[in-house]
Amino acid sequence: MNNTILVKITMPSETIFEAQAKMINVPGTDGVFGVLPGHVKLISKIAIGCVSVFLGEQEKKFFIYEGIAQITPIEVNIVSEFVVDLAGQNKSDILNRIANFQTELEQSEKNSLETKLLDDAIIKYNSLLAFMGN
Structure with missing residues (x-):
């Protein structure tokens, strides 16, 4: 089994982020859930909150205003109309x-x-x- 999972975060106009990750935390409407490589197929609504993407030792955080997460064992696709990379925001x-x-x-x-x-x-x-x- 691969030890990373492809993460794509997109808005209708552009891809915000794409990389291989060790783990992702997603703010689902029923609470935050973690995704690891090999996760079962799942489609979930995303609540307002923070998507955390773990790239080995580095963590990237994205504020998301609702959306959809499509998860397969090898890929996570997150689509939202409003995504902001929290790095450097003030x-x-x-x-x-x-x-x-x-x-x-x-x-x-x-x-x-x-x-x-x-x-x-x-x-x-x-x-x-x-x-x-x-």
Whole structure:
């Protein structure tokens, strides 16, 4: 049996991360679960939280705002509309991003698609900010 499992974390527009890992922790809707090489096939909804990918001695963390995890014995595919690599993130930058979205929101046409997208972005970045506060 192989001692690593391929991990792919993607958003509709891009692949955020791809590497061989020793283990992955995923925030499922029923709680965090671990995935090791050889895991049984599984499809799970992902809750808001942190996906931890263990690459030997290194751990990579990604904030995810819901999604789907497809798991096979050799691969983990995580798909979400909102994924942020937590390395190098700071609260000040996130607060600035939220403020910029709020400014754009105030200037956008009410009940437009742009308004809905900006509202959605503000909600997701506020969730990231709340997560980082823990």
